[in-house]
Amino acid sequence: MKSNHTQNYLNHKKITPLQHYILMPLAMILFILAVINIIASKGTLPSILFLLTALSIIILGILTRMYALKLQDRMIWSEVNSRHLQLTGKPIDAKLHLGQAIALRFAEDDEFLPLCERAVKEGMTPDSIKRQISRWRADLWRV
Numbered sequence: 001m002k003s004n005h006t007q008n009y010l011n012h013k014k015i016t017p018l019q020h021y022i023l024m025p026l027a028m029i030l031f032i033l034a035v036i037n038i039i040a041s042k043g044t045l046p047s048i049l050f051l052l053t054a055l056s057i058i059i060l061g062i063l064t065r066m067y068a069l070k071l072q073d074r075m076i077w078s079e080v081n082s083r084h085l086q087l088t089g090k091p092i093d094a095k096l097h098l099g100q101a102i103a104l105r106f107a108e109d110d111e112f113l114p115l116c117e118r119a120v121k122e123g124m125t126p127d128s129i130k131r132q133i134s135r136w137r138a139d140l141w142r143v
Contacts, residue, residue: 007138009130012106014142016065023061030054068143073098076105087113093120103129106136 015021034051041047080101084092087109092101093116100119103126107115111133119129 007106007136007140009133009136012130012136012139016143019061019065024058027054027057027061031058072143073102076102080104083109083112084116092116095120099126100124100129102126105139106130107133108135108137111135 031051031054034047034054038047038051077098081092084090096104096116096119104112104115104119107129115124115129115132118124118132124132
């Protein structure tokens with residue numbers, strides 16, 4: 001994806017404001033209020049239902065984020081493998097793990113193959129791979 005947005009190690013992390021700053025804090029506040037309510041009301045049925053509802057909202061918030069990230073990880077793995085195949089004619093090394101592949105996603109083509117080899121040979125961490133990238137491919141479609 002071509003864009004005028006410059007991405008680098010310092011600004012590549014993705015925050016979803018509605019999820020991170022509104023839904024989850026509100027769900028936590030709701031849960032705290034439900035616990036207070038259940039204690040104050042000595043466990044009446046409505047207070048138990050309030051607590052279960054608050055807990056359900058927290059679980060739904062966590063699950064939606066987990067499912068989106070899992071799907072995104074699978075797509076990135078396919079993308080990185082396909083890119084390696086296009087550049088070399090061979091699939092990516094099976095020793096490369098998912099975290100490394102996700103980090104390699106940000107490397108431009110001229111850095112991608114050498115970093116792939118180093119990642120496997122040296123067992124580089126995803127963070128160290130990202131720190132080695134000098135020219136980033138912006139990934140603005142991430143969840």
